[in-house]
Amino acid sequence: MEETAPMGGAAGDGMPQIGMPHALSTVKPPSAAEAAYSGIVDLILARGLRPGERTSVNLLAARLGLGRMPVKEAVNRLQTEGMLSIKGRSGTTVTTIGPDAAAQMFALRRALEAFAAEGAALRATDDDMARVRALVEEMHATSIDDPYGDGAGPRFVRANSAFHAAVVGAAHNPFLDRAYGQLQLQLQIVSYLSYRGHNPDAARRRQREHEEIADALAARDAERLREALRQHGETTESALISQLP
Numbered sequence: 657m658e659e660t661a662p663m664g665g666a667a668g669d670g671m672p673q674i675g676m677p678h679a680l681s682t683v684k685p686p687s688a689a690e691a692a693y694s695g696i697v698d699l700i701l702a703r704g705l706r707p708g709e710r711t712s713v714n715l716l717a718a719r720l721g722l723g724r725m726p727v728k729e730a731v732n733r734l735q736t737e738g739m740l741s742i743k744g745r746s747g748t749t750v751t752t753i754g755p756d757a758a759a760q761m762f763a764l765r766r767a768l769e770a771f772a773a774e775g776a777a778l779r780a781t782d783d784d785m786a787r788v789r790a791l792v793e794e795m796h797a798t799s800i801d802d803p804y805g806d807g808a809g810p811r812f813v814r815a816n817s818a819f820h821a822a823v824v825g826a827a828h829n830p831f832l833d834r835a836y837g838q839l840q841l842q843l844q845i846v847s848y849l850s851y852r853g854h855n856p857d858a859a860r861r862r863q864r865e866h867e868e869i870a871d872a873l874a875a876r877d878a879e880r881l882r883e884a885l886r887q888h889g890e891t892t893e894s895a896l897i898s899q900l901p
Contacts, residue, residue: 687726688722688723688725688726689726689729689730689733690730691720691722691726692716692717692720692722692726692727692729692730693730693733693734695716695719695720695722695730696716696720696727696730696731696734696740697734697739697841699716699719700739700750700845701810701813701814701844701845701848702810703848704719705750706750707749707750707751707752707753707845707849708749708750708752709749709750710747710748710749711747711748711749711750712747712748713727713728713731713748716731716748731748735748737838737841737842738751738838738842739751739841739842739845750845751842751845753842753845753846753849753900754900755897755900758843758846758893758896758897758900759893759897761839761842761843761846762843762889762892762893762897764839765820765836765839765840765843765889766885766886766889766890768824768832768835768836768839769820769823769824769882769885769886769889770882770885770886771832772823772824772826772827772829772832772836773827773878773879773881773882773885774827774878774882775826775827775828775829775832776823776824776826776827776873776878776881777872777873777876777877777878777881778827778876778878779826779827779828780826780827780873780876781826784822784825784826784873785826785870785873785874787822788819788822788823788826788869788870788873789870791815791818791819791822792819792863792866792867792870794811794815795812795815795816795819795862795863795866796863798811798812798815799812799854799859799862799863800859800860800863803854803856803859804854809854813844813847813848814844816847816862816866817840817843817844817847819866820836820840821833821836821837821840823869823873823881823885824836826873846896846897846900847896849900849901850895850896850897850898850899850900858895861891862888862892865884865887865888865891866888868884868888869881869884869885869888872884
């Protein structure tokens with residue numbers, strides 16, 4: 657492990673401190689590969705790239721205004737995560753998600769959320785709860801208050817994904833966060849594929865379920881939170897999968 661300059665000790669005390677951040681360090685901007693990754697994900701979620709649509713590193717680099725190498729690195733990462741498929745001369749395509757694959761994803765989401773419930777109820781901070789509440793309000797704004805506003809649909813899908821990630825993130829388990837984050841990206845695609853226009857009754861039902869999840873977390877009631885997540889997951893799965901092409 658690389659040693660850094662001693663901090664806080666007397667000069668020449670012979671006790672270098674390991675792994676301490678430099679006092680003048682700053683947050684680094686995202687690398688070109690990270691920018692390419694985020695850009696491709698945004699294209700997929702905004703339907704700029706549709707499931708089954710062919711593309712290439714060169715085309716993506718041109719669309720994103722980035723070099724080939726960082727885009728190629730991002731494409732390889734997205735292939736590993738299951739969002740892109742690369743098949744020889746067929747080129748690169750956005751992975752198509754059918755009902756069977758979606759059902760498997762939702763089953764995994766239920767398992768991960770059930771696992772997260774106890775940790776979230778135990779370790780959620782005030783900041784965690786505030787973020788969950790803010791996302792509940794954002795979903796209300798985009799699905800109840802003004803569902804036909806500019807960009808309301810994509811805003812809701814992003815807020816919904818962030819809400820679930822925030823609830824799971826309240827367990828403060830980085831390994832769980834990593835697995836759940838990858839899954840949520842693919843489930844966002846399922847949400848877009850299944851969207852058939854605004855349904856006021858479904859929107860109100862979802863909002864009630866989201867509020868119950870937030871209330872259970874605030875009460876630090878692990879069993880109530882687990883049950884709220886399970887019920888919401890099952891109704892969401894049924895509604896979305898029935899609408900997949």
